Amino acid sequence: MRQRLADVAAQLFTDRGYDAVAMVDVARAAGVAQQTLYNYFPAKPDLVLDRADDMLERSRRAVADRDRSTTPAEALRSQVHGDIDHFAARDAVFARGEFPAQSVISASLRRYALAFRNDQAEAIAAAIQQTDPAVPALVARAHASALTTVMQAVTDGIGEAILSEADLAATARGLHVDVDAALTDASEAFRSTAARFAESS
Template identity: 45%
Template structure:
């Protein structure tokens, strides 16, 4: 029974996220309220708040997964691989995902909302700062000879590279630029950024 309840909760959570993304894509983040999301998802306002205590959590839900994933990937990277090398695959996976998804999907996702809503952009940049701190801690743990200040600078540079990619994807979505065009433009830039980060660590 417990397993069934957990699956139902996961389905409800995903349904709310998908509904919110659709509404944000259609109307814009700032024009949609939690009440609007609840009505469209056919759940109570309280149900939405039970899963997402604040409106921005509806957008940042997937991004929060990386709070643990980034430092874990740095800690578990193979010997001889740099921290940037460990996180490069996330950037590459995001680019390939953007190539596959439809324009309708991307209009309600984080990059486009980050590019169109100053409120969400502020939260995202704060989140990047937090991620940089946890990645720096992981670097210090796995590279004891690296000064903590150097680790913080390197982690901040990695997060900046990821944010630059997010920004360009979001701008492309808002401008209606074909996904293939954006990905083909970004791929060599992302490779160059991470190659440079590799060389300087």
């Protein structure tokens, strides 16, 4: 039922755009009561960014539970590459109604996406403080923000490729290369920073 409702919503968003579709429209198109829809998706943004709390927790846990020889960027590398592959494998027409494309089109959804990235950065920063207590809170927050910027750039790149009907496989290959470069740079910076504060503590 959850997947069916999400698919119906994605089709409506494809046809009309996120901002023009109300929750009642999704319920009617799916042939269910509004309360049934709300049981699965408490708010409209959840229809395009399903299980946002799980995504946030997954990134937090990857950083908090990483081996101490691994940087936060390295811990998140497989997750970011997995997101690229997931979206690149979607049907291009159907994907127009999903989060990456709709967050490029819709100003309200864009605000929601950026608020989510802010929360994600705070969670990652807290994990860094847990694993590397010598690193100041502001430095941890700045590093976490850089990592979530990479994640959002991937989402934007996929969304723009979907909307422009670009070759998703080629887009994914380019994003994989760019992500590796960005995360390697972030990883090197973190190692240097963490070592400097560890020596001074």
